[in-house]
Amino acid sequence: QVQLVESGGGVVQPGGSLRLACVASGFTFSTYGMHWVRQAPGKGLEWVTFVRFDGNDKYYADSVKGRFIVSRDNSKNTLYLQMNSLRAEDTAIYYCARRDAYLYYFDFWGQGTLVTVSS
Amino acid sequence: SFELTQPPSVSVSPGQTARITCSGDALSNQYTYWYQQKPGRAPVLVIYQDIERPSGIPERFSGSTSGTTVTLTITGVQAEDEADYYCQSADSRATLWVFGGGTKLTVL
Numbered sequence: 001q002v003q004l005v006e007s008g009g010g011v012v013q014p015g016g017s018l019r020l021a022c023v024a025s026g027f028t029f030s031t032y033g034m035h036w037v038r039q040a041p042g043k044g045l046e047w048v049t050f051v052r053f054d055g056n057d058k059y060y061a062d063s064v065k066g067r068f069i070v071s072r073d074n075s076k077n078t079l080y081l082q083m084n085s086l087r088a089e090d091t092a093i094y095y096c097a098r099r100d101a102y103l104y105y106f107d108f109w110g111q112g113t114l115v116t117v118s119s
Numbered sequence: 120s121f122e123l124t125q126p127p128s129v130s131v132s133p134g135q136t137a138r139i140t141c142s143g144d145a146l147s148n149q150y151t152y153w154y155q156q157k158p159g160r161a162p163v164l165v166i167y168q169d170i171e172r173p174s175g176i177p178e179r180f181s182g183s184t185s186g187t188t189v190t191l192t193i194t195g196v197q198a199e200d201e202a203d204y205y206c207q208s209a210d211s212r213a214t215l216w217v218f219g220g221g222t223k224l225t226v227l
Contacts, residue, residue, distance in 0.1 A: 035216070044221035045154075045162065045205050050213070059214045095161060103168065104209035104216070105152040109161035 002026040002108045004096050009113030016086050016117070022079040022096030022110055030054075030074035033099035035106060036081050038092035038115075046092075049081065050099065064090075086117045121145055123206050123219035130225040137193040139222045141206030144187055149208045151189040153182060156203045156221075165204075166191060193224075201226040 008020040022034070036048040049070040050059045058070050069082040079096050093114050097106035123143040131137045141151060151169050154162035164173055166182040169189055179194045193200055206219040 033213070037218075044203075045156075045207075045218040047216040047218060050216060099213075103152075104150065104213050105164060105167055105207060106154075106162070107164065111161060 002098070004098065004108060004110035006094065006096050006110045006113040009094065009115045011116045011118060012086055013119050014087060014117055017082070017084045018086065018115060020081040020083070020094055020096075020113060020115070022081075024077045024079065024096075024098070027098075029072075029077040032101065034072060034079045035097045035099060036070060036079075037095045037097050037106070037109075038090075039095070039112075040089070040092040043092075048094070051079070083115070086115075088117050091115060091117045121208075121210060121215055121217050123151075123208060123217055125204075125206060125219040125222045127220070128223045128225065130227055131196050132227045133198060134195055137196050137200070137224055139191045139193075139204050139224065140188055141191070141219050142188045143208065143217075143219075145208060145210070146184070146187045146189055149211065151182075151184070152207045153191045154205045154207065155200075156205065162205065196224075196226055198226050200224060 003025045006022045012018050033052045035050045051070045055072045067085045071080045093112040095112045096110045098108040100107040153166040155165050156162040165180045169184045170182040181192045183190045203221050205221045209216045
């Protein structure tokens with residue numbers, strides 16, 4: 001069955017960096033686009049970034065553009081999110097999610113990893 | 120900009136019908152998807168392509184659309200339906216994805 005397992009969350013000071021990872025299993029990772037979606041405590045869902053199946057095209061929300069970098073290693077079935085210049089407002093649970101093969105929605109989600117930006 | 124607007128909250132009694140709207144200019148030509156999220160859990164898709172219901176989702180969940188507004192309807196609400204509901208869409212090239220602000224459904 002499809003599984004997405006995030007890791008790498010933790011507490012980081014403002015201005016710091018953190019790298020998240022999402023290990024995929026149960027499907028052919030290299031044929032699916034992948035996303036990161038976040039949810040601040042008590043708040044709604046916010047799309048963060050999308051990378052196409054081959055890693056060649058990447059898209060970002062304005063709120064993270066220039067600070068976050070998405071990448072993937074299809075040989076390791078792993079999605080990454082490099083987060084730089086972190087701010088308090090980046091505090092959230094970060095989910096990786098798989099894009100449906102044909103339609104524009106998220107068909108599988110991980111359980112998320114919590115990132116806390118605080119001094 | 121690409122924005123989706125939902126009411127913050129909807130309250131209904133068990134057995135009644137709950138309607139949650141999602142509005143946005145882009146919705147007249149882009150599909151909308153609905154997710155249910157319970158506390159501490161990842162979202163679950165309940166409606167896709169405006170009106171379609173995934174397998175395993177109860178028949179009481181339905182979707183409809185009119186112009187720039189889409190509606191998630193839950194007919195015969197049950198206590199277990201109490202959750203946050205989010206609409207979601209994307210631009211035509213899948214380069215920009217957006218969620219509505221979410222609606223908290225309370226079953227009285």
